[in-house]
Amino acid sequence: MSLKDFAARHVRLTVEGKTASILLDRPERKNPLTFESYAELVAIFRAAVQDDTVGAFVVSGSGGNFCSGGDVHEIIGPLLDRDTKGLMQFTAMTGELVKAMRACPQPILSAVDGIAAGAGAIIAMASDLRIATPRAKVAFLFNRVGLAGCDMGACAMLPRIIGQGRASELLYTGRSMSAQEGLEWGFFSRTVEPEALMQAAEDLARGITEGPxxxxxxxxxxxxxxxxxxxxxxxxxxxxxxxxxxxxxxxxxxxxxxxxxxxxxxxxx
The missing domain is CATH 1.10.12 (Lyase 2-enoyl-coa Hydratase; Chain  A, domain 2)
Incomplete structure (x- = not known):
């Protein structure tokens, strides 16, 4: 399937030239994920394997934030009523998103403004490249809701990006990593002002798509x-x-x- 023909309903998918852009667009809640948007993101990245007309992805959020993670009311609350089998189905589903992102042959660039928390931090982590604004805050806050930091591959991938000690601190404390820390630690490749973020991301993606x-x-x-x-x-x-x-x-x-x-x-x- 060509991504131009993909009928996305829960995220905004556009294709311009060889660049596919995914916009998480629930700004009133800082762009949280739902069961449906999880599934749709997986489907998009899986479909990308068969679309050689797209050379790169840009993932961003609307309203001055990237993604606040799983929706508290639409995901977190309902999980309390699931049994172990149902919870395993959910965690396997969330892991499928990271698997799909890594299996997708096109480089994925995350343009991070404002909050990137929980699953939002994971999406940024699982991307190939990350650009941020100075106000970006990345929080792997799983332990703050009583869960382990080992979520969606974080214990495998984050240490490889920023180092074991720094990753351990973020995963044990759940504190936010500032844009400056992210830049110094190698999580972000650069920071730009908010008004320049999308242009910088699109220019980088376009440069990649012009390559082989x-x-x-x-x-x-x-x-x-x-x-x-x-x-x-x-x-x-x-x-x-x-x-x-x-x-x-x-x-x-x-x-x-x-x-x-x-x-x-x-x-x-």
Whole structure:
């Protein structure tokens, strides 16, 4: 399915050129997730695997906030009435979102303004790139509601981004990580003023989509796979990955453009 044909009802999905944008749009509640929006996000990222016309995603929230996590009234409250089997079904479903984001071959960029809490923090964490405004606050606040910090892959992914000690502090205390901390710790790649956030995110996404699509997907795949590899295994795996990239038309286009002293125009194949 082309993402242009995806009929999203619970998030706003738009495709401009090669960039797909997802807007979490419940500003009156700081853009919380519902059972339906969880499922829709999973479906979008799963569908992206089959859409090679899209080269990158931008995820953002409306109204000066990114995402406040699971909706207290529509998700948290109803969970209290579920048995263990029902709760396992829910936590498996939330984990599917991160799995879908990581399996999606396109790089995902989160543009974080204001609050990114709980599942909102996880969406930012599971993205490939993150840009923030100075007022961004990221909180893995699970322990503040009586839960463990090991939610949706946080104990696996967050230490790899900001380090074990810093991740431990955030997951044990549930406190907010400021935009400045996020920048210094490598969680955010840059900060920009709120009015410049979407333009910066779209420009970065556009720059990615102008690159070689197959090779970008391979980079994302290897970044994930090599977490569980030794250096020797990684070198061997990258040799295979790079050789595959050398079979693409984009590799030939790059060579021909270099020889002709012009900028290559990649087509993703």
């Amino acid at each position: 699509g197959f090779a970008n997907a391979m980079t994302k795949r290897m970044l994930a796979m090599e977490w569980a590899m030794s250096i020797e295994q990684a070198i061997e795996a990258e040799a295979v990955a790079q050789a595959l990239c050398m079979t693409t038309a984009d590799f030939r286009r790059a060579y021909e453009a270099f020889a002709a002293k012009r900028r290559p125009v990649f087509e993703g194949n």
